[in-house]
Amino acid sequence: MKTNLLSLMLLSAIAYACQTANSSPTGFNDLETEKKEIMAVIQTETDCFFKRDYNCWQNQFSHSDYAYQAWSNADGTFDASVGWENINKNLGKFIKENPTEKEEAGNSHPVVKRENIRYKFYGNNAAHLTWDQYNSDRDQKYFLQSKEVRLMEKINGQWKIVNVSAFWNYKNKIPLAQNQ
DSSP states (O other), rough: OOHHOOOOHHHHHHHHHHHHOOOSOSSSSSSSHHHHHHHHHHHHHHHHHHTOOHHHTTTTTOOOOOOOEEEEEEEEOOEEEEHHHHIIIIHHEEEEEEEOOGGTTTTTOOOOOEEEEEEOOTTTTTTEEEEEEEEEEEESSEEEEEEEEEOOOOOEEEEEEEEEEEEEEEEEEEEEGOOO
C-alpha cells in the first residue's frame, strides 16, 4: 500500500512537471507585448549590424560566456563564436573594420522582411524564435533568404539576445518584386 501511494505521488509529480514545462507562460501580463519587445530587440540588432553601429549592436546582447553566434558564408563555409568575448572579438571587429559608407545608403541590407515567426517561451525569462528572413542587396534588386534562430533571455527586465544563428541561401537570389 505504501509503495502504491509513493508510486502514485511520484507519477502525479512527474505529470505535473511535464504539464508545467509544456504550458505557455502564465506570468506575463500581456504575451503580445513580450513578443513585440523581443522583436524590437531583434530588429534593432539587425539594423545596427547592417549599419555597422557597434555601440547600438552590442547593447542588444547578453554579454555572457554562454552567448553564441553562428552563420553561413557565401563560400559554403560557416563561422561560429561562443561567449561574448569571442562574439565581440569577431563580429565587433568586423563591424569596426567594415563601416558602411553613408553615400551607399548607410545600410548593407536596407530591406529586411521576416515571415513565419514562431515563439516558444520557457518560463518568463527565456524564449526561442525561428523565422524566414529576406535580406535585400544594397541596391534593392534582390533578396537573399535566410533561416534565422534566436535565443532570448530577459536580463534585469530587458530582453537580450543570447544566440544568433543565421543560415543564408547565397545561391538563389529572389527578385525584389517577387517578395513584395
